Amino acid sequence: MTRSVYVTGIDRGDGRQVVELGVMELLTRQVDRVGVFRPLVHDGPDRLFELLRARYRLTQDPATVYGMDYQDAAALQAEKGTDELVSRLVDRFHAVARQYEVVLVLGTDFVGTQLPDELALNARLANEFGASVIPVVGGKGQPAESVRAEARNAHRAYEALGAKVLALVVNRVAPEERADIAERLGARLPVPCYVLPDEPALAAPTVAQIMHALGATVLLGDDSGLARDALDFVFGGAMLPKFLTALTPGCLVITPGDRADLVVGALAAHSAGTPPIAGLLLTLDERPSDEILALAARLAPGTPVLSVPSNSFPTAAELFGLEGKLNASTPRKAETALGLFERHVDTGELLARLSVVRSGHVTPMMFEHELLEQARADRRRVVLPEGTEERVLWATDVLVRRDVCDLTLLGDTDQIRKKAADLGIDLTGVQLVDPNTSELRQGFAERYAQLRAHKGVTEELAYDVVADVNYFGTLMVEEGLADGMVSGSVHSTAATIRPAFEIIKTRPGASIVSSVFFMCLADKVLVYGDCAVNPDPNAAQLADIAVQSAATAARFGVDPRIAMLSYSTGTSGSGADVEKVREATELVRQTRPELRIEGPIQYDAAVEPSVAATKLPDSEVAGRATVLIFPDLNTGNNTYKAVQRSAGAVAVGPVLQGLRKPVNDLSRGALVSDIVNTVAITAIQAQPERPASV
Structure with a gap:
């Protein structure tokens, strides 16, 4: 069993934070108590640990994370030798290891450390910690043959020093060379080798990072605008028509502050989404007039406009030296990093090699991690009718960065692009469809008229009905153009599920549509049904809800043990309400004798062993x-x-069950994370049924 994983490197600039974040994601899927240890640390804030602490809700005391700083380590090594340095670091490591199921060790960074033979020190520490090693080799700007040679040398070096090499990661290679490097290293190395391409969005600084680095003044913009990645720099000097052709998606425009034409032109292009820019940086300490700034604020609300006193050339020199960093203030970069890791690392294989013993209980974070992984394993398309809603767009951003599923957004496409541009969200790869102008509208109207002919619906009436985003999205699912639908962040439950009742209808064997919530408690996941759809089900309907809920639970890895709740337990009470529950319980026992079920039963007797024992x-x-x-x-x-x-x-749901194809409703107070989870659940429901594990 692995008790610690040591992520290390061979030189600076390998971008190993992506790997460290990815390994942490894998570990937290398996256990709920993961510790972090960094043997040696520089002065100042540890950006990666702060990110891990925020993202994974770590309660570890930061004082226990670090062994000692590099300066003290170099002095100790020079005075008393490597053995004494290693001895002290081992003591600090074991103080952490005693408190956690698994420890992620963050190796030294090879940057101004003043330590001789740093690679050997990392190997020895890994051996002393009893840790498996994942070396990371940087490939940015190197030819393929050089990258392959460095990877082979890194493996040989760590193995020769007695390290247990679990896998090797080559990071930041040229995208066009990734497949060839992976194939050749896979044939030459005795351990798995995962090759990650260079991802410009990770190296790109955010507008906020540029602001701090240059000491810029913010003239316009909000927090979401400042969080945008500056993927490119475009310097404005040409006249407006020529300048507009030079704009690229996600670029930061640098121009003298007196060029009002370029300021307005760039923001107008952004507002139209052709292309969306990261923001503007105005030089020469020139501030546009109040009238121009007011126009700019109306054209592109939230888009940052910064000002610096220097001219464009010194500013450019500073900008080109900046590189984006993963930290707690850049959560979108973390999503990008995890998506990159999960696309190019065989996470199932790596988990098997880690051999981490899974916790006996399931935490909310573990459940949410598993949803994304299960959805990603068999990719589906989910349609989101509320394409102009801000929370839906933020959820889309997360789902795209994590590569969870394919998405279709419905609504006025110009409004969707403008809203996404204002939020700094890249919709590349997302399908946008306007039901009012779509070529699908006529065919959908004909189909809906056929389905509702018994209700007197004509094609003319249907043509108007199917322009509604929920009807249009439901018809996309029915016609196989999407695998599932999620709506309800701004629509009522009735508006979301009525089209499903009319068009998709119930699946064979289900008499009604019902719902469940996944209730993620501190150490387990419970399934509650029905809390959203059926006001007062009769005994037969209640039995159907129980059977459906058991199937949904099993689909998502919850071993179903069904409690039919009532205000009395066993034979202790009577009355119409109790009899309904008793009858429903017997119906389930008769029709599905393999299911474990108890009822009537009170809530405390259902979940508390001491009460149940009595x-x-x-x-x-x-x-x-x-x-x-x-x-x-x-x-x-x-x-x-x-x-x-x-x-x-954490309540995940409501999740609808009983439909032939998945449609799910959101609460109008849904958070972005709720939308992400519900989309993942919908994608999983659309997959062919098979046993799942959580």
Whole structure:
């Protein structure tokens, strides 16, 4: 069993933070208590640890993360030798290892460390820590043969020093050479070698980083604008028509502040999305007039406009020396980095080689990680009808960066592009469709008229109906142009699911459509049904909800043990409400005898072993229930919200079940993370059914 993983390198500039972040993502999918240890550290903030702490909610005391600083380490090594240095670092490491299931070790960075034979020191520390090693080799700007030679040398060097090399990563290679390098190294190395292409968005500084580096003054812009990546620099000196042709997506425009024509022209192009820019940097300490700034603010709200006192040439010299960094203030870069890692690393193979023993319980973070991984494993297309909604666009940004699924956004395409440009979101690879102008509209109208002819719907009426984004999105799913749909962040539940009832309808064997919430508690995931759709199901419907919910639970790796909830347990109570639950329980036992089910049962007896031992001591479900079926919507909806707010549970859903094809509803208060999770769930529901594990 691996207790620690040591990510190291052979020289500076390897971009290994991408690998360290990716390995941390893998470890947190398996265990909920991952420690971090950096043997040697420079003075100043540790950007990567702050990112890990923010992203993975680490509670580790920062004082325990570090062994000692490089200056003290060099002095100690010079005075008392390497053995003494290693001894002290081993003591600090074990103080962390005793507290955590697994430790991620961040090797030295080969930058101004004043340490002789740094590679050998990393190898020895890994050996003393009992850690498996993942060396990272940088390939930026190097020919393919040189990269391959360095990778082979790195493997030989660490193995010769006794290190247990788990895998090797070559990072930042030319994209066009990635496949060839991977193929040749795969044939020459005895361990897996993963090759990652150079990703410009990771090296690009954000506008905020440029602002701090240059000491620029912010004339216009908001936090989301300052978070944009400056993928290119375009210097404005030409007249406007020529200047506009030079603009590139994500560029930062550098121009003297008295060129009002270029300022307005660049922002007008951004507003039209042709192309969206990162922002403007005005030189010579020239500030546009208040009228021009007011126009700029209306043209492109949130787009940053900065000012510096120097002229363009010194400014350019400073800009070209800047490089983007992963840190807690650049969460979008972290998503890009993880997407890059997950696309080019066989994460299943690497996890198997890590041999980390999975925790016996499931945390909310582990559940959410698994959703994205499971969705990515068999890619599907999900349509999002609310394409101009800001939260949907931010969720789209995350899903694209993480490479989770294919997406279609519905709405006025010009408005979608403008809104995305204002937010600094790149929609490359995302399909945009306007139902009002789409060539699909007529065919959809004919199809809807056929489906609703019994209700008197004509093609003329249907032509108007299918222009509605929810109807249009549902028809895309029905016609196989998308695999699933997610809506509801600005639409009501009825507006979201009514088209599904009319067009997609229930799947064979399901009498009704119902819903569940995945309730992610501190150490487990429970499934609650039905908390969103059916107000007062009868016994047969309640039995159907139980069967559907058990199937949904199993689909997402939750072993179904069904509790049919009531205000009494066993035979202790009577009354119409209790009898409905008792009848539903018996119906499930008759039709699906393989399912483990108990009812009627009270909530405490269902989930608390000590209560179950008193009330139902012989039950295989009581005290261990994972699927909790509420007798009516009033009880279910209030209970899930009470648990969510009072116990701090993460509620994922509602997830609709019983439809032939997946359509899911969002709460109108949904957060970006809720939308991301629901899209991932929808993509998984659209995959062919097979056992899953969480």
